[in-house]
Structures are given as structure tokens and as C-alpha cells.
Amino acid sequence: MRTTEGGLRERHKAQRRRRILDATRELLRDEPESVPSAERIAERAAVAPATVYNLIGPREKIWEALAAGFMDQLEDRLAGLDADDPREVVGSTVRLFVDDPVVSRRMVRGWEESGLVFDRGPLVQLRGAMAHARAHGLLREDIDTDALAAVVATSCVGALHQWVAGLIDDGRFLARALFALDVALAAAAADPHRDRLLAPLRTRGGAR
Template sequence: MAGEAKSAVAKDKPAAGLRERSKQRRIDRIVDAALDILRENPEENLTLDRVAARAEVAPMTVFNLIGNRDQLWNAMADRAIQSLEPSSVTVEDPRERAHAIVEEVVCVLRSDPDVFRQLLAGWSQSGLVLQHDPTVALIDCLHQAVKEGTLKPDVNARKYGEVLAAGLIGTIHQWTAGLLNDRAFGTRAHAVVDVVFDAARP
């Protein structure tokens, strides 16, 4: 009897894994459909019905697998920024590392402008787009620069890092609003790094 029970459990495990993979494929298809709609018609209202039709599933399937409209936007944001990981940037010089972090943020956003402009401008919880917040990584750059003596020893690295991050986010929102083109976006974002580091020099 015990052997039969173990055999039944062993058979159930592959079945459960198959169900999970099938569920994830449907979730991926729904998120892909939503992102495609944003890219093709960024000015049109994104509804669960439109996403369901594009993904070839029932609207209730979208709700059951992902949730309401805000949860769908959250899933889209997760997908869009999955490659953004500021803490993984490894450059020895702290100022150059700060530039590399900013460049990574800029490149990710510019790689899919229609999606990110909608996520930042058209979603009530748009702050979640930047949940991979670069602030901590930028503060670490300033801490290292203070230790190495390239910045004043009494510099408040946290305060300067927060100012740098705020300047970067402000630049992102200018780009979102169409006030900066892609080239100016990158130039302005890197200028924020230089202004903060120069202000903290001995």
C-alpha cells in the first residue's frame, strides 16, 4: 500500500509541473499581447477585453491568471524592466560606474519607448516601473568615491545619491512627456551624474 501511495505521488508531480508550465505560458501570452497592443496603439485605452481578444483567451482567464487592470499593468512593468538590475553593474571607478548605471536605465527605457511612456504616463501606479530603483547603487558609488578621496570626506553620500536619483527620475519624466528626444534624454541623464559628482569634489 505504501509503495502504491508513493507511486501515485510520483505520478502527480509531473502532472502538477505540466499544469504550472501551461499556466505560465498562458500568462506570458497575455502579457505579450498587452505589450504588443501598447506598442501598436499607444493612444488607445488598454482594456482586459482587448488584451483577451489579442491573446485568444476569455476575459475571465485574464482576470483569473493575472488580476484586474492595475495588476495587468504591474505584470507588464515586471516584464518590461526584467533586464534592469543597477546593482549588477561592475565598473571599478565609482564615477564611471554611476554613469554605467544611468546608461543602463536609459538604454532599457529607450529600447521600448511606447511601452515605457505609457507605463510612466498612463498608469496610476507608474512609480512601480522604477521598482529596480538605482538610488542604492548610486549611493554606493558616492560612498566609494568618498573612501577613495575623489570626493570631500564630509560629503553626505546618501543625500547626494538621492539628489542624483531624483535628477535622473525627473529627466525620465521629461522624456516621457516628450520634452526630450532620445538623444537629449541620454545627454541630460549623464549630465546629472557629472553635476552631482562635481559638486562633491574637494
């Protein structure tokens, strides 16, 4: 009985946290340049201000909470897809950003301003997918898949910042991220799979 009650409390806690994060996103959509106060978030989420402090923390923790929520959503998406496919990891991450552009752009700027360091992120997922590709013979055995994933991630972050600044649209954001991945995969391809991994580059001819 005690275990059941504890599980119920945790579910209610998770539900309140989701409501708080949803309320925060709504407020950011309303006023993208502001940082919502705990009181405004609490009012929108229909919880007490103390609940916001208990489940999220002080105001400066908002960006950290949104980062965690972003990764929760990404992991949920990948759980229903082929998370061992690097293209699924990159594509799903980009689409998650562009699905909610107002919040995403403000969130990324908030991450930069706060100097937030993530304890989890898409790079972890991408490393796993790259390692899976090497283990199944798609990539050469001598390839350092962690380094390969880091190179792709750096290019994707560059595309993200261009998108946040409004220099490229959603389609180009996705195209540039996938182009960086396809170049890396083609360069690291094992001989039996080289033509297949080169095919996206040959058909696309590059990303502008």
C-alpha cells in the first residue's frame, strides 16, 4: 500500500511539473522576450507559487527545466522510431525545435545567456546511433564514433544558431543538419555500404 501511495504521489508530481512547463511555454509564446515569474507560471498552471519553486526552482532554473523537458520529448519521439538510425536522431531533434519555433528560439537564447551545461542532450543519442552503425558494419571499424558524432553535432549547432537568428528557415535548418550527417557517414562508410551512404549527397548535391 505504501508503495502504491508513493507511486501515485510521484505521478501527481510529474503531472504538476508538466503543467508548469506547459504554462511556461505558453507564457513565452505570449511574450518571447520576457522571463516569466514563478507567480505568473503558477497562475497559468493552476498551482501554488511554492509548487513552482519546489518542482522547478528559482527563476534562473527555468531554462534548465525547459532543457530537461525538451530531452524528455525527444526521448519520447525516438522511442517510437528507430533511435539506432543517426538520421532519425538528427531529424527528430531538428523537428522538435521547429515544431515550437517561438519557444525554441527564446529557449536557446536563454540557454546561452545562462551558460547552461546539459547533463543530457541529443549528442548522447547520436553517439549511440553512430556506435550502432559501426557495430552493424555500416561504418569502418577504425572510426571513432564519438568523435564523428561530435563533428556532426557541432555542424548542427551552427545550423541551429543560424535558424535561431532567422538567417535560415525551417527547411534549410533540417537540410543543413542532415547534410552534415550525410557527409560524415559517407566519409566513414565501410566499403560494402559506401554507395548507399553516398547516395543522399549525390541526389541532393549539397545544402545551401
